[in-house]
Amino acid sequence: MKKLLSSVVGILIVVALLISAQHYFSAQTGTGDKSGKVLNLYNWGDYIDPALLKKFTKETGYKVSYETFDSNEAMYMKIKQGGTSYDLAVPSEYMIEKMKADDLLLPLDHSKLTGLKNYDSRFLNQSFDRGNKYSVPYFWGTLGIIYNDKYVKAKDIQHWDDLWSSKFKNQIMLIDSARDVLGITLITQGKSVNNKSVADLAAAQGKLTTLMPNVKAIIADEIKMYMAQDEAAIAVTYSGEAAEAMDKNSHLHYVVPSEGSNLWFDNIVMPKNAKHKAAAYAFLNFMSEPKNAAQNAEYIGYATPNKKALSLLPKSVREDKQFYPDEKTVRNLQTYDDLGQKWTEKYNDAFLEFKMTQR
Incomplete structure (x- = not known):
């Protein structure tokens, strides 16, 4: 009886741990948030200031589920397979062209984008996405x-x-x-x-x-x-x-x-199976704000296409011809x-x- 009771207790402990782990995973990824206040972001590794993700959540209430990839091709295959729903992804220029051709992207509603005016015109209307119909600049x-x-x-x-x-x-x-x-x-x-x-x-x-x-x-x-x-x-x-x-x-x-x-250009796109479009537009606008874009550029080290953000960076950075x-x-x-x-x-x-x- 004592042995049986011990076994039952052991099983209950395992079940409890599994439930706890599932709850933790859901909280981290946002998949368990039934309110829909979630943003599923698919990006390169170490390609955004983590402090900005916390700031975005604090300002908007959207929890960010952040998943990374190590190549455009890996990102493309996962989105094409459709097993996971991402609200935003960050492909490079040639991959945006391919994803457009393969009908994997949603056209953006420019009436919901508040920050396009902040970008340098040199980095808009590129050949891979005329009129920025499908993408917003991120880094170049x-x-x-x-x-x-x-x-x-x-x-x-x-x-x-x-x-x-x-x-x-x-x-x-x-x-x-x-x-x-x-x-x-x-x-x-x-x-x-x-x-x-x-x-x-x-x-x-x-x-x-x-x-x-x-x-x-x-x-x-x-x-x-x-x-x-x-x-x-x-x-x-x-x-x-x-x-x-x-x-x-x-x-x-x-x-x-x-x-x-x-x-090269890395732009933000909205995959066709995005489920949280309001969160996606909120994030696009958040990252287009000059202060946020400048903070991100300082953290990452890549060149920002956001003209107003560039003006906020130190003169030594703005005038460094190695990177600009x-x-x-x-x-x-x-x-x-x-x-x-x-x-x-x-x-x-x-x-x-x-x-x-x-x-």
Whole structure:
């Protein structure tokens, strides 16, 4: 009897723990909030100031369920599968184009958007979303070169072709991205980053292979940590990642080659299966407020497209051409188009073959 009672008590404890865990999970994700005062946000990791999420909840009453992804493709597949309902997501420009074509987005009601007037006109009405019918700007930036002045002189690393110099043997880290690495190689050959020529892609792959002796590693987010710790002399990475590394190491510098590079945009969109549209519009307007956008830019380190927010940032930030390049440089930058499945696979295959040559 005592043994049986012990078993019953044990079962009750397990049930209680499960109920408690379910209640906790619901409170954290918002899925258990029957009032509907929830916002399901799907974003890149560490891509918003957590204090702003708390501020948004305090001001509006909407609890934020925050889930992250590590690539546009992973985000796309999860939304396409439709198993999870997100109210807002933050894809990059070429993925917005693809999601539009695949009917995965809701058009935005501009009458419910109060902050579009705050954005720099240069970052509105882009080719991937004319009239901003489906998206609101979030951050923008560039692909460039970060280098350590303890090992590299500035004059020796101003252009993409400089990466191929024999003096940089086993000293370069590359971002693990087919579009980016093949893109910069295409630029060195005077081609578009959206090139769809078999011959041009083969030529780029051939040239890229000759870069391998200089490559120390091909990695992703770890680049900023390794560069901050003096683990490499040079890296190819994104402007925001460079900014984070530079905050930790005064010997680091960032350059966008004048011959051209990638100009990327991350915008906020509303997936077609969004369930909390009022919360979504409230968040879009909240993040469009200059003070909030400026706070977010200072926390993340990427460039804000919000013109009024930019005016609130320190002068040293506003006038830093490493992250807010001048018009001449911007004119030579290229945005990625959606290549389509066939050409995306060709780029990925070419990059994979390159990576397989790594010693």
